[in-house]
Amino acid sequence: MKELKYINKYFKKYKGKILIGIIITIIARIFSLVMPPYVSKSIAAVEHFLSDADADQAAFTSILLTNILVIIGTTLLSAFFTFLMRQTIINVSRYVEYDLKNEIFAHYERLSLNFYKKNRTGDLMNRISEDVNQVRMYTGPAVMYSIQTLTLFICVVPIMFYKSPTMALYSLIPLPVLSVLIYKISRVIHKKSTVVQQYLSTLSTFSQETFSGIFVIKAYGIQPRINRELEQLAEEGKDKSMNLARVEAWFMPLMVLLIGISSTIAIYVGGKQYIDGDIATVGTIAEFIIYISMLTWPVAIVGWVTSTVQRAEASQKRINEFLGSVPQIQNHNASPTPVRGKIEFRNVSFTYEDTGITALKNLSFELNPGETLAIIGRTGSGKSTILDLVARLYDTSSGEVLIDDTPVTDLNLNDLRNAIGAVPQEAFLFSDSIKNNIKFGKPEATDEEVRDAARRAEVHKNIQKFTHQYDTVLGERGITLSGGQKQRVAIARALLKDPEIYLFDDCLSAVDTETEEKILKHLHKVSSNKTTIIVSHRVSSARNADRIIVLDKGKVIQQGTHNQLINAEGYYKNLYLSQLSEKEM
Template identity: 45%
Template sequence: MRELKFLNQFFWKYRWRMLLGIAFICISNYFSVLQPQVIREALDLVVEQVNNYRMYDGFTTVGDTYFGILSTTLMFFAGLVLLLALLMGFFLYLTRQTIIVMSRLIEYDLREVIFDHYQELSLDFYKRNNTGDLMSRITEDVNKVRMYLGPAVMYLANLVSTILLVVISMLAVSTKLTLYTLIPLPLLAISIYYVSNLIHTRSTFIQQQLSKLTSIAQEVFSGVRVVKSYVRERQQVRYFAEESETYKRMSMDLAKIDAWFFPLMVFMVGASTIITVYVGGLQVVAGNISAGNIAEFVIYVNMLTWPVTAIGWIASIVQQAAASQKRINEFLETKASIVDPAPTEREALRGEIVFENVGFTYPDTGIRAIRDLSFTLRPGEKLAIIGRTGSGKTTVADLLVRMYDVSTGRILIDGKDIRERGLANLRQRIGLVPQDVFLFSDTIHNNIAFGAQHDPSREEVEQFARHAAVYEDIAGLTQGFDTLVGERGVTLSGGQKQRVSIARALIKRPDIVILDDCLSAVDTNTEQQILGYFNQALADKTAIIITHRIYGHLRFDKIIVLEDGGIAEMGTHEELMANGAYYSEIVERQMAEEVGK
């Protein structure tokens, strides 16, 4: 139960629903307990009338009178039992409308809490954990927890109230018979305790294996192009089947343990019934109780069948919920490595950027990506960052939007350390087009509008699509801007996805623009259109363009060549050409390629 303490806040939030539901359960069980008493009265009446009839044996008129009275009385008792059953059912309905609805509301709240926390966590968290495991905890694990929040609570309240009401009613009739009837229950409690521990342990492993299955399926479906192009379908099927077989075996073992519960409950209840009939019969002979009391006790014992059976079921649910909540708590207790110091900040950025001896090492791999990087950009200046693969170019972009914090040194924007700036405001003011383009499985219009801080009109979306030189491509599609791009934008070409991503960044109207190699899949003519807009729209904005190639249509105030995370060259185009080093080699090679075309 230690792991489930986190859920107490939700019980408190919906306490009135829960208390009302428990009250309805008690009322329902009260009417349920009255039924055996009515049946006892009816049976005693029948026995009494039969004995009286024997006294008047041979008197037809008197016998008919007795049978008429008996028939009328039994119909009254039957109607009373039916009325009690209807009342019991009505309050049971109200119980489900309160407690089960409460569990659904808590399920909704819990998923919101988990999802919000996921979004607050930093990028390093997502590199350590796979998507399938994240999905499993917010779906399968929450489902397991909901069974504890609703059905388990409802049946536990039903169990407690039923046992209390039934035992009190039984004690009112015969203390001795009650004690004999309840003898099997301690043995049942010990058995449940032992089996519950087994269920808890195995449920944890089953949920972990289910997360692994979800991860495998998610990766295969996301990378289905690679799987098909390498003809690895059969291999993936075999791998998934092996892991599924492991999950099936673990689930079957758990099912075998669960299978012991019901026969064990039935055996114990059957033993109680036999004891009731035997000891009760002796009590009737002794004149301590009536025959109707035996029938009453037998019904009571059978009324205890489901609550007693539910002990094991509830224990199983609680154990599984505890295992699932433990997995949920592991992530909820994870703290974001990037802290927002000023959530309410709304300050615009002028665009001055200063790197002071910045060093950065990736926390998950220990790779040193940046070392002693220093440069200054004044507001409105343009910077190009060039370098070989793995030289740290993308890391510079990630550090500027605080996907990570620097390991050493500091980054200043407008003279203020970015670690002291509001995180949300910082990212809203910077338009980043990442190297790894991601589009949502939605319409093109919504993908572009996603970047805006307001709800943009269709005309505004189309305007920025023109700026990104993708309007004509979109207009040529059957449904235009209402075209669904598919998962990760699979229906669009690489160049189209890049340009949609550019439009999404520009519609933010950012103060600082960072383009991370986002024109690699764009042809020369389209590149000229985009850069032409950049020359106009970015004239007064600070811009950093990370690239493998040189854009002759865009004038840079400063160019940095990175190598192994440090600055190998820095200066203007003319200065770097005069150096005759790596930068000049790139320019000459690029010019030779363009001449060759």
């Protein structure tokens, strides 16, 4: 259970509720222990009445009625306190589940992009859902039944030895055998539980990727193949789950068998003692059978608890692997650091850890507040990497990125990113209304501010044509919008935020030339006092920039203004002429 030690901090947090639950459990069990002696007394009264011809029937009836009322009353009280026990301890497990899910999600948010490149979405989802649920079963039902079992054993076993040491000793002989069997089987369950949980992550990942890529699957007409792959995965998952179930299936029959043996021993030994005169009444045998029956469920549940703990151990181990991951991007400065917008790259080189590709090589440039820089280059030349380094989604391999003459690693990370309005190459929209997607960077914005941002992004007229207009709920990843509409909604989101730095990553690639020119005019107005970096494949998006740099294989091969570059031989002039010819055609 070493992995489950991580949960101990939550037990400490809710120790008050757990303590109350333990007290209630003890009270419930004490009331349940009142019943067996009164059953014994009732049987003894019946024996006395039948054996004594002069017995008073009225007195016998009174004694029997009193005993029955005590048995019913204490049973009802035991049931009531058992209900309170469940309400107290099971509620703690829900609190732990809530806290653990929030902790995992917050950690996911802190982790760097490299982490998400190495791990699959389905696996991450399974760990925060299915794995956390397995841990919850440990912190709630498993703990509750363990306390209940321990309380019963502490209370019942001494009573059994007090009533008849010989009968108690023989009746409890099967329990050590049971503990050994539980130990052996639980080790197997732990191994098989780990395999099952890992396979559930594989299945979740496959399902998530299928749903996300359903357009491609339908376009290529490969639904039958995907179905076959899912059937194969499901079949393998079923086999692994059945292997686990077969082992778990041994528990209950073994419990019932051993409890049955205990009851048989109690009847045999008790009957012999009654014949020999060592016990005064048959009621003692009945009392012992009730005690053994009371231990039946706790002993049987030991198997379930063991299985649950092993599952939780396997799940918590998978969770701990993630919680133990240290974010590569750390916030080294908790103090506020306002951002004005000056950007400088000093001999920056960057290599992607996951692929080993060197995206930037000894890159240097400087951009003053309020200036616009356009970056042009072929695919894979390192354009988007520059934007990622400005936003500090990655740290440089060598060299420095400075904002306002301060290394970005020394800035407050939250202040840096709050000062940036980024529009990625592939616009991501959430499954929410258009209005809320635009307000993402500024939740407190008014409806008029949202519409104004949409107008500047040239998407307001499109939205007006929708039945629910700004309240239109988008599908996952904004699939109800066209590519150009998604880009413009993402631009509106950045404009509404009104940051100090704009980062536009080829965000007009799906927009026609006429709409592009309108958007660029609006961007030129709103970014006149903002620092702006525009990455593009189009000369039209770059020509109004204060400076243009041309990248090739991570190096600057040309830089200057639009007029300077079209008058010089090189990549930019060739690109300009080819795009000019396309426009004329």
